[in-house]
Amino acid sequence: MNLSHRLSTIPASPIRKLIPFAEQAKKQGVTVYRLNIGDPDIKTPEVMLTVLRQWDISTISYAQSKGDPEFLSALAWYYQRCGYPFITEHHIQVTSGGSEAIGMAMVAVCNPGDSLLVFEPFYANYQSIALLYDVRLVPIQTSLKNGFHLPDRSTIERYIDETTKGILLCNPNNPTGTVYRKDELTMLVSLAKDRDLFLLSDEVYREFVYDGRTHVSLLSYANELPEQIIVLDSVSKRYSLCGARLGALISINKELLDGVLRIAQGRLSSGFVDQKMAAKLVNVPDSYMQRVREEYEQRRNVVYEGLRSINGVGIHKPEGAFYTVVSLPVENAEMFCQWLLTDFRLEQETVMLAPANGFYLSEGKGKNEVRLAYVLEIPKLKRAIQILAKALDAW
Ligand SMILES: Cc1ncc(COP(=O)(O)O)c(C=O)c1O
Numbered sequence: 001m002n003l004s005h006r007l008s009t010i011p012a013s014p015i016r017k018l019i020p021f022a023e024q025a026k027k028q029g030v031t032v033y034r035l036n037i038g039d040p041d042i043k044t045p046e047v048m049l050t051v052l053r054q055w056d057i058s059t060i061s062y063a064q065s066k067g068d069p070e071f072l073s074a075l076a077w078y079y080q081r082c083g084y085p086f087i088t089e090h091h092i093q094v095t096s097g098g099s100e101a102i103g104m105a106m107v108a109v110c111n112p113g114d115s116l117l118v119f120e121p122f123y124a125n126y127q128s129i130a131l132l133y134d135v136r137l138v139p140i141q142t143s144l145k146n147g148f149h150l151p152d153r154s155t156i157e158r159y160i161d162e163t164t165k166g167i168l169l170c171n172p173n174n175p176t177g178t179v180y181r182k183d184e185l186t187m188l189v190s191l192a193k194d195r196d197l198f199l200l201s202d203e204v205y206r207e208f209v210y211d212g213r214t215h216v217s218l219l220s221y222a223n224e225l226p227e228q229i230i231v232l233d234s235v236s237k238r239y240s241l242c243g244a245r246l247g248a249l250i251s252i253n254k255e256l257l258d259g260v261l262r263i264a265q266g267r268l269s270s271g272f273v274d275q276k277m278a279a280k281l282v283n284v285p286d287s288y289m290q291r292v293r294e295e296y297e298q299r300r301n302v303v304y305e306g307l308r309s310i311n312g313v314g315i316h317k318p319e320g321a322f323y324t325v326v327s328l329p330v331e332n333a334e335m336f337c338q339w340l341l342t343d344f345r346l347e348q349e350t351v352m353l354a355p356a357n358g359f360y361l362s363e364g365k366g367k368n369e370v371r372l373a374y375v376l377e378i379p380k381l382k383r384a385i386q387i388l389a390k391a392l393d394a395w
Contacts, residue, residue, distance in 0.1 A: 009131050014124050014358020015371075021341035022352050030345060033384035036354040038174065038322060038373040040240040042295065045288055047280040048239065052273070060272055065264040067094025067248075068275035074282045075248055082206075084219045091252050093260045096270045098204045098234030098247035102168075103129045104260050105230045105249060109198045110135045115163040116200065119150060121325055121359035121366055123174045123202070136163065139361040144327060144369070147316040148176035150184045153191055166198030166228075167191075172205040172215065175359045175371040176325050177300075177318025179209050182216045189221045192228055199225070204234040204247070205321040207289050210297040213319060219250065227253045235278050237322075238289070244274040296322050299374040299381055306385035307372075310392060325356050327369045329392060333357070336395060337370060344391045351384045351391070 015037050022032045066072065072089040079087035095101040102125075110116065112134035118126060120139035130137050140159050142148040150156070156167075167188060172179045192199045201218035209215045222229045234247035251257055300318055307315045312329030330336045334355035344350050356369035374381055 006131065010128055011124070011358065013128070014356075015354045017358075018337055018341060018352060018354075021338055025341050025350060029348060031349040032341065033349070033351045033376060033380055033387065035372045035374070035376070035381075035384055036352045038237070038375060039242050040237055040322075041375050041377070042240050042292055044240045045280070045284040047283040048241070048277045051277040051280055055273070057276075063094075063269040063272040063275050065269050066261055067092065067270065068272065068279065070279040071246075071275035074279040077282055079219065079250065082217065082219070084217070084222070086223065086252070087219065087250060090254075091250055091257065093249040093257060093264055094270050094275065095247045095249055095264070096267075097236060097245045098202065098232055099125065099129065100267075100270075101232040101234070101247045101249040102126065102200075102202065103133060104263050105198075105200050105232060106130060106133050106135045107263060108230070108256050108260055109165050109200070113163060114165045115161075116165060117156065117159055117167045118361075119148075119169060119173075120362060121148075121175050121356055121369075121371075122168075123170055124358050126168060127361065137168070137361060138164070141362065141365070142176070142178075144314055144316055144325065147319070148173065148178040148325070150180060150187070153187050156188075156191060157195070160195055160197075164195075164197065166200055168200040168202070170202040170204075171218075172203075172208055172320030173323075174205065174321050175323045175354075175356065177316075177321050177323050179213055179215065179320035185216050185218065185221070189218070189225055189229075193225055196228075198228050198230060200230050200232060202232045204232070204237055206233070207238055207293060208296055208322060209320040210293075210300055211319065215320070222252050227256070229253075230256070235281065239278070239281060239284065241274075241278060244271065244278055246270055246274050246278050296374070299376075299378060300324075302378050302381050303372060303374045303385065306382065307388075310385075310389045312392070322374050323371055324374075325359070325366075325369050325371050330368055330395060333366075333368050333370050336391075339395070340391055344394060346387045346390050349383070349387055351387050353388075 115136040231250040236242040314327035318324040353370040356366035360366040
């Protein structure tokens with residue numbers, strides 16, 4: 001049987017493709033410190049878990065396609081509290097994870113063959129999703145040397161052609177940990193205005209910003225560019241709800257939202273139980289997010305200081321999210337990451353990293369880089385970095 005060409009173009013996730021080697025190591029009794037995946041280890045808010053424990057609705061029915069009214073109202077409350085009082089339930093489409101919001105936004109703005117500009121390295125699943133919908137991602141390089149901040153406007157403009165429908169950005173950034181400054185975002189908004197481009201802003205790490213920074217959401221430009229700004233969001237990381245599979249698409253473009261709702265009707269609804277649980281976000285005390293942010297900031301410090309002390313490792317100070325991309329003194333980081341799992345042991349322990357080449361589309365880029373996610377407790381992070389240092393010596 002002939003399967004589609006499209007199927008063969010979908011890449012394996014760079015975050016997950018080394019899992020079989022890690023499983024093998026585990027079977028051999030080796031402890032593997034997983035710095036490869038951004039699945040938070042912090043406890044989900046108690047008020048949400050209580051919904052599951054006390055569940056007494058006897059039929060798990062579909063929710064409404066736009067979203068469960070209680071969850072929609074909780075999200076509207078959340079965005080209003082974030083400083084966007086004009087966002088109401090009408091401007092929100094509930095999605096099955098931020099992942100679905102990304103796909104819906106792509107379908108909403110691109111015809112097959114159209115393109116979106118993305119800043120490289122970028123969240124690898126953008127490419128998998130784009131391939132599903134026949135959208136072409138055009139990478140614009142950013143560099144470790146300036147902390148992966150945006151290039152200037154004229155550089156970005158060079159990549160615009162007749163197929164360009166918009167710019168997809170992730171702020172705070174996965175995989176780099178960069179938080180874009182207001183002047184960078186203002187530049188993008190002005191560019192989008194002048195060149196009639198959509199701005200798709202993935203803000204799933206909105207709360208995770210460090211050193212006293214404030215996150216600038218593209219929602220703060222929504223009234224200036226009402227038709228063109230689409231925010232993609234998720235509760236996965238914010239409340240450690242990755243398995244709940246809930247996110248949202250937010251826009252004040254009514255025509256776009258009407259269309260997105262028709263897409264949503266085609267897949268019926270997001271999870272009913274999940275939404276009932278996540279709707280309790282209105283009762284999550286502010287101290288929860290504050291503690292989570294402090295914890296990740298401390299972890300960021302440990303990772304940054306630890307990696308900085310290893311000879312030959314190139315690092316910038318991550319400003320947000322819980323990732324960083326670093327260069328290693330190796331020629332082929334993918335081989336090195338595999339070898340860590342198959343061969344290297346320090347007292348029966350090793351580390352798992354994500355080779356960064358999978359976060360690039362440009363040929364040959366990121367070959368000596370890895371992405372680390374700091375979603376382990378501090379003592380484990382310290383140990384993982386110690387192991388990495390020894391492994392680099394041995395390689
Ligand atoms: C930048 C970014 N966007 C979107 C997602 C999708 O998250 P989810 O589908 O769990 O909401 C992730 C998950 O890791 C991510 O890192």
